Amino acid sequence: MTDADALLAPAPATDGGDVGIVRPQDFVCKETFKFDCGAEIPEFTLRYETYGQLNAARTNAIYICHALSGDHHCAGRHSAEDRKPGWWDNIIGPGKPFDTDKYFVICANCLGGCRGSTGPISPNPRSGKRYNLDFPALTIRDMVRAHARLVDHLGVRSLAAVVGGSMGGMMAIQWAIDFPGKVRGVIGLATTARQSAQAIAFNAVGRSAIMQDPAWNQGDYPPDAGPNVGLAVARMMAHITYLSNKSLDSKFGRAKRGQASLPAGTNSGDAAGHFGVEFEVESYLQHQGQSFVNRFDANTYLYFTKALDRFDLHGPDGRLDDAFKAMTARALVVGFTSDWLFPKEQNQEIAQAMLRAGCRATYAEVTSDLGHDSFLLNSPELYALLRAFLAAEKA
């Protein structure tokens, strides 16, 4: 659910070139958009990026769906000075698994997002003020339906693949379900057909931290004074769930930062000394919380986590198979052994239900110590799976 993380990730092994300098674009859809909840907005914008060229047949597109905290910028740099490239730059580029010499790669900030697409921070055309909580209740299906408008706008006839990890995996699978004529392949990574009670519980605590921050003010806060404390706490906690116990131990263990430990003979009256950041892992989480506040909107966090919690492909009878009855796409679902947020069993369950529904589906398991975020990190094993899946399609 997170961006690739400089502290935990080794520099991704590039087995290909870079897409270079990229420029985000805006797709402004002037048509009414109707949400699953019944509410409508008169228009919306999706900010997106593309890499590579659409072929003459308009059939070589790969659509990338980002995770909770991601955005449209998944490859290349916006300027030569950018410290980091897009969040999936290790996978997208000339000669890389999503090979921009062959494929036209598209990624958009989701509807409801805060990175250029229409969401709670956008002006409500009806009032001229920010939507905030007047933004309609949002589902994964809503996000996918908005993506589909962009794909039509770009003239894509069919998608070679829709791909995503975590929340992005939910969207990718929903794409294949809702637009069977449009999607030839679907790849879901570290995802689930529905969240466990534990995953809902973690999201609920995050929302509680945000909504109980006085600065949240029932969602009605000015752009520069949101519930930063609550959002940082939510992010710190969530970040723990993206990593494995083992990866935290091997990276940080119980290492301490400098002189934070209280010297003998000192009283503890100095709160900063006794309760301040003492262990490296604390410092790391503080940094994660702060940097998230600088780039993310608290209301979007509420809308996205709620969409995650409500996502459930199981039918009223508890069966998952029926969700895939109309699906025609080939499917690859990948679980990561150390992912405890969306455990491998939940990924396997998706592929098995697809198979029972008569789909061409494969489950693959990648051994990794890096937890849920494994799908974002350097993994030759994952790269090989992605390459093989794309290559297996008859031209």
Place this chain on the structure above:
Amino acid sequence: MTDADALLAPAPATDGGDVGIVRPQDFVCKETFKFDCGAEIPEFTLRYETYGQLNAARTNAIYICHALSGDHHCAGRHSAEDRKPGWWDNIIGPGKPFDTDKYFVICANCLGGCRGSTGPISPNPRSGKRYNLDFPALTIRDMVRAHARLVDHLGVRSLAAVVGGSMGGMMAIQWAIDFPGKVRGVIGLATTARQSAQAIAFNAVGRSAIMQDPAWNQGDYPPDAGPNVGLAVARMMAHITYLSNKSLDSKFGRAKRGQASLPAGTNSGDAAGHFGVEFEVESYLQHQGQSFVNRFDANTYLYFTKALDRFDLHGPDGRLDDAFKAMTARALVVGFTSDWLFPKEQNQEIAQAMLRAGCRATYAEVTSDLGHDSFLLNSPELYALLRAFLAAEKA
């Protein structure tokens, strides 16, 4: 780390009688107490309860160490109207594993606590105001040293066993290390010789939630207006770590509460409707957070979690064995299969290091789906282990 929980726990199977109505007592120690950090306080109080009778030889005492959110009231009721008995009533009583017909059972609220013993909410005799953050930095060893004064005060010559789960397990083991002449048996349940980076990380997020709540005010808050929001968030998050994924799924799954789900056609402007408590598991956590705020002090939470994070029995060379060189007590360490906060491997590690150090130690593993809190809940398997360990001592 938690109290037994009515929602998750089946009514404990009582295989014995009750201790009946009990009355807490205060041990006021008028001697200076020196902390590991070097600071001193001129006196301290420990609130405690006892069950059963000390024998003439003064050798039949069992000392119970409570976990993070526990207190001295572990058996019986304070009045006939009490809704719930003490937190370990399933284990302590006539004919129960800690049989009060045979043993004199003692439990005290830890030094630093907020349930009657001296801690941050107590008046500082030097200033007449609450200690708050002028309370000295606290370690597990400090808590044990204060307990030892109580045991002397009660005239106990030696302890048949010191027992505890989670933080209580750390204390029990520290007892056996620091007072080898006093402790004949030690039982550590769901505990660890040092916390993992992940466990520290969860505590750090909890502290962050508290310390960033404006009501915390650098620890200087009035009794009736503490950082309740931060403390509730900390507790909600921590509570997830006390339970297993499986137990949450089997108890709550994705069940929803009444009509909280947003009806189609409704806009989401009603924050309470869209982001309010929707799933049963959310409701459960909210309840946990609120009830905790009503009985716990935020500064004590900071002091206790910091003591947990700093507890580390490993030597500077990383070896654990040397910690047990002087220990003479028999030891039983019990891990629970679904405990992911202090996993069974961390419990096993303690027993193995004790064995390597030449101690009489046993590791036992209890199969349970209930996570870290398993040690508090009804478990005939655990009861049998406790009975057998106590019975194995030659009288």
